Amino acid sequence: MCNNFNKKFIDEASKALRDQNEDASDDAYGYMKQAAAIAIKGVLQNEGGPFGCVIIKGGEIIGRGNNKVTSSNDPTAHAEIMAIREACKTLNSFQLEDCIIYTSCEPCPMCLGAIYWARPKKVYYGCSKTDAAKIGFDDKFIYQELNMELSKRKIPFEQLNREEAMKAFKAWEEKEDKIEY
Numbered sequence: 443m444c445n446n447f448n449k450k451f452i453d454e455a456s457k458a459l460r461d462q463n464e465d466a467s468d469d470a471y472g473y474m475k476q477a478a479a480i481a482i483k484g485v486l487q488n489e490g491g492p493f494g495c496v497i498i499k500g501g502e503i504i505g506r507g508n509n510k511v512t513s514s515n516d517p518t519a520h521a522e523i524m525a526i527r528e529a530c531k532t533l534n535s536f537q538l539e540d541c542i543i544y545t546s547c548e549p550c551p552m553c554l555g556a557i558y559w560a561r562p563k564k565v566y567y568g569c570s571k572t573d574a575a576k577i578g579f580d581d582k583f584i585y586q587e588l589n590m591e592l593s594k595r596k597i598p599f600e601q602l603n604r605e606e607a608m609k610a611f612k613a614w615e616e617k618e619d620k621i622e623y
């Protein structure tokens with residue numbers, strides 16, 4: 443009797459907690475664990491850095507990714523990018539509507555940009571960028587570069603032949619059946 447009461451109380455309390463913050467459920471912890479497991483697997487298989495990511499929609503994993511920079515000679519093969527590509531393929535869409543991203547580490551500026559373009563509902567991250575910097579993955583300089591005058595960046599940026607490049611913009615502006623995003 444007493445046990446039943448306790449169980450009922452705990453069930454109701456955890457339900458209330460989930461209603462209040464439905465994403466931070468046991469499932470959420472499980473998804474982050476999967477992101478971390480993918481990261482470890484990537485390290486053991488010499489695929490790249492220790493980063494993993496899963497993307498969830500409606501309780502299902504629709505995209506997975508781990509860092510494959512060194513094994514695929516692709517500097518953009520970060521876990522989040524790989525997972526976003528797979529998830530978008532699964533959904534046959536260029537938007538991650540109502541999706542939740544679980545990434546084993548706080549995204550770098552490139553992935554942050556990709557995440558904003560993909561427009562998911564929420565992002566959970568495991569390790570922080572400070573944790574990443576401690577093991578040699580420091581993306582602080584990219585954040586610093588963002589605020590730098592273009593000509594003073596470590597990689598110089600210089601504007602050239604705007605007139606020619608603007609023709610593509612004009613074509614877009616005039617196109618009537620374009621798919622906006």
Ligand SMILES: [Zn+2]
Nearest residue numbers: 520550552553
């Ligand atoms: Zn990244």
